[in-house]
Amino acid sequence: MQVLEQTMTVQEAIKSRHSIRKFIQETMPREELQEILKLVSLAPSAWNLQPWRFHVITDTVLKEKLQEAAYGQQQVTSAPAVIVVASDMEDVLANLMETVHPGLTEERKQEEVANLAALFGSMTVEERAQWALAQTNIALGFLLLTAEGFGYSTVPMLGFDPIKVKELLGLAEHVKLAAMVPIGKKAAEGYPHHRHDLNRIAKFH
Numbered sequence: 001m002q003v004l005e006q007t008m009t010v011q012e013a014i015k016s017r018h019s020i021r022k023f024i025q026e027t028m029p030r031e032e033l034q035e036i037l038k039l040v041s042l043a044p045s046a047w048n049l050q051p052w053r054f055h056v057i058t059d060t061v062l063k064e065k066l067q068e069a070a071y072g073q074q075q076v077t078s079a080p081a082v083i084v085v086a087s088d089m090e091d092v093l094a095n096l097m098e099t100v101h102p103g104l105t106e107e108r109k110q111e112e113v114a115n116l117a118a119l120f121g122s123m124t125v126e127e128r129a130q131w132a133l134a135q136t137n138i139a140l141g142f143l144l145l146t147a148e149g150f151g152y153s154t155v156p157m158l159g160f161d162p163i164k165v166k167e168l169l170g171l172a173e174h175v176k177l178a179a180m181v182p183i184g185k186k187a188a189e190g191y192p193h194h195r196h197d198l199n200r201i202a203k204f205h
Contacts, residue, residue: 004035004150013148018190020153021075021182028058028080028184032150037083039146043139047116049099051092051132052139052178055084055169062168069164070180075155079182084169085140087176089132093120125174133176140178153186 008016037054045051057063058081066084067076076082092099096113104112120128140156147154157180166175 004032006149007151008149010145010149013145017144017148018153018193019155020186020188020190021073021078021155022186022188023075023079023153023182023184024187025078026080026185028152030058032152033081033083033183036143036146036150036152040139040142043142045135045138047099048101049092049116049132049135051087051089052136053086053088053091053175055086055171057082057084057169065168066160066165066180069168070157070160073157073159075157075182076180078187079184081183083143083181083183084165085136085143085178085181086171087129087132087136087178088172088174089120089128090125090172090174092132093117093128129174129176133178136176136178140181143181147183151185152183153190154181154183156181 033056037056040054041050041052043052057066060077063077063079063082066082067073070076093116096116097109100109100112120131123131144154144156160177160180162177165171165177165180166173
């Protein structure tokens with residue numbers, strides 16, 4: 001059962017989204033976080049490998065430790081929840097059959113797994129980790145817009161010590177962190193949009 005009510009269209013969410021650093025002190029129900037992440041999990045990825053992993057932190061003590069790892073940035077503890085968006089390509093490779101479409105024949109499934117294992121097995125751990133991180137950034141974008149569409153604000157953060165964050169969450173060394181995302185109802189407005197003119201960033205060939 002859906003527990004969230006969509007408050008705006010995709011276009012409206014894109015236009016209204018700002019990075020928020022002060023949040024209302026109001027608990028965010030787990031069911032709502034789950035509903036948001038279910039939609040985010042529909043993000044596309046090459047070969048449908050879905051290398052993203054979401055670590056949702058609501059525990060006050062752990063958020064305080066994450067704030068320390070984020071050089072004291074107040075939004076980490078101001079938000080009712082923090083979602084650490086990570087990628088884990090080694091987990092993907094260990095469970096390739098999970099990503100193969102169930103509609104394929106058994107022979108085709110085995111062939112697909114063998115091809116993917118060979119492709120990524122020819123890469124170093126770091127190379128395939130970077131590949132997975134690029135895919136995970138697609139899901140990060142989905143997260144920011146999905147949250148906005150349901151009336152929640154976010155701020156994507158890269159200003160943190162990744163080693164300390166991985167230690168706090170018990171993550172393996174090969175895991176890559178796409179962002180730390182505080183999420184909740186905003187208690188203050190963000191800065192107005194200031195963006196390049198389209199002619200500055202887009203070329204039509």
